[in-house]
Amino acid sequence: MSHHPPQIRIPATYMRGGTSKGVFFRLQDLPPAAQQPGAARDRLLLRVIGSPDPYGKQTDGMGGATSSTSKAVILARSTRPEHDVDYLFGQVAIDSAFVDWSGNCGNLSAAVGSFALAGGLVDAARVPRNGVATVRIWQMNIGKTIVAHVPISDGQVQETGDFELDGVTFPAAEVQLEFLDPAEEGEGGAIFPTGRLVDDLAVPGVGVLKATLINAGIPTIFLNAADLGYTGAELQPDINGDARALAMFEAIRAHGAVRMGLIRDAADAAGRQHTPKVAFVGPPRDYVASSGKPVRAGDVDLLVRALSMGKLHHAMMGTAAVAIAAAAAIPGTLVNLAAGGGARSAVRFGHPSGTLRVGAEARLEDGQWRITKALMSRSARVLMEGWVRVPGDAF
Structure with missing residues (x-):
């Protein structure tokens, strides 16, 4: 029996x-x-x-x-x-x-x-x-x-x-x-938890990095690709097989999470893998997407690569795309500057699988940026x- x-x-x-x-x-x-x-x-x-x-x-x-x-x-x-x-x-x-x-x-x-x-x-x-x-x-x-x-x-x-x-x-x-x-998430509420569009983020073992810490769609830490030795045209194999790179990104994520007020101590990041996300941006350049399809510099406003659950994502998380849309719409963020700066209501960015167009409506109210909506098409x-x-x- x-x-x-x-x-x-x-x-x-x-x-x-x-x-x-x-x-x-x-x-x-x-x-x-x-x-x-x-x-x-x-x-x-x-x-x-x-x-x-x-x-x-x-x-x-x-x-x-x-x-x-x-x-x-x-x-x-x-x-x-x-x-x-x-x-x-x-x-x-x-x-x-x-x-x-x-x-x-x-x-x-x-x-x-x-x-x-x-x-x-x-x-x-x-x-x-x-x-x-x-x-x-x-x-x-x-x-x-x-x-x-x-x-x-x-x-x-x-x-x-x-x-x-x-x-x-x-x-x-x-x-x-x-x-x-x-942007008005329960944790901290402000779209920029530190009150700044660009922060100097000190990460032990890595150094001091320029970072845009934004709370829109999902809490996200944006970095400049060049500051990390990247171009923004990387594909998954360039990073996911590199244990040192993955450890670096996890250290950045942990210390960024503390700066954003999401956790008290960097050691707490291990129990919070889904948020925040880490992404890096670069100006447009030609590259070949993971499918073999060419992406031309003239087809995009900027390049973005993002990590999810400790690995470089094969395309772009939808929530991080909301963060990209929001940051791109606010002059002076690293995302906005990578796209050429200035006011813009939509951007097309290159990711490892190709390109995606996202939009956002941003306005300044009482000295604080507010994103009323972000827009994108999926299927x-x-x-x-x-x-x-x-x-x-x-x-």
């Missing part, structure tokens, strides 16, 4: 959003123990994704063994006025038993509207037979509103189309996202739907 419990099955949808993918759940479909935050929920999501995996492959789960593909989303009808859906995002660590709830995933935000519409989480009266459905999303991790404009055909989400997103192989339907008031697609299975004693 076996003493091992059978597997249970949980309704789930596997979706791509932007250049990420993750497992999406409706809150009501989760086992009761996982319907509230806590250890049971974290253990369940770890098991679904296949973490922690000392082999780093997530073979026994739904994860894809990269930070872009080790993600989970929980959605529910919104309890807040003027919102349709509550969106909670978990970044699942690959080799440790840890789910980071400290930030948003901007890429997967593109899939939230589609999932909410298909899953009956949006009032039918708000969905046109043909046209564009406006889904008002409450991003629970950071307490922000995101508005997704999702195309609808014959009452169904339109997923196919000819919108191309660098970092995603196949075209799909365009989903426009508006991130409203992206999303259901890859698979049905049930995920986990052992009944997994959580």
Whole structure:
């Protein structure tokens, strides 16, 4: 007689959003123990994704063994006025038993509207037979509103189309996202936590670096590529195989997090991997993207490379793209200066997979910069739907 419990099955949808993918759940479909935050929920999501995996492959789960593909989303009808859906995002660590709830995933935000519409989480009266459905999303991790404009055909989400997103192989339907008031996060509140557009950031073992520390979309530390010995045209192999470079970036991240008021001590950064992000910027130059496609200096306003979960990202995190849009719109930040300086409402930046255009509306109020909204286009697609299975004693 076996003493091992059978597997249970949980309704789930596997979706791509932007250049990420993750497992999406409706809150009501989760086992009761996982319907509230806590250890049971974290253990369940770890098991679904296949973490922690000392082999780093997530073979026994739904994860894809990269930070872009080790993600989970929980959605529910919104309890807040003027919102349709509550969106909670978990970044699942690959080799440790840890789910980071400290930030948003901007890429997967593109899939939230589609999932909410298909899953009956949006009032039918708000969905046109043909046209564009406006889904008002409450991003629970950071307490922000995101508005997704999702195309609808014959009452169904339109997923196919000819919108191309660098970092995603196949075209799909365009989903426009508006991130409203992206800067006023709960932690510190100010878009520039230090009160300065550019800081001198002292990092032991590295030196003093010019840095723009910004809190928009996700807390981000922007550096000049040249100060680090880079150009901004690097691809993943240039950095991810270099242990010294990765250690340097983690030291910068830890000390920047302290300066931003996110943690008290640099040693605390190990428990907060998802935020802040570190990125470096450079002026336009020609390079060849990871797909082999040439990117011309004349096609971009600046180059940006960003690290996520300790590695150089293959494209650009959606939340960091919001930070880029915000920083580019404010004259004098390192991002703005890399793009040539001056006032600008949109930029096209080069990343390892190609280019992306982002926009932001910035204004100066009582001597403080305020970003009213950041805008970008993404796409999303259901890859698979049905049930995920986990052992009944997994959580």
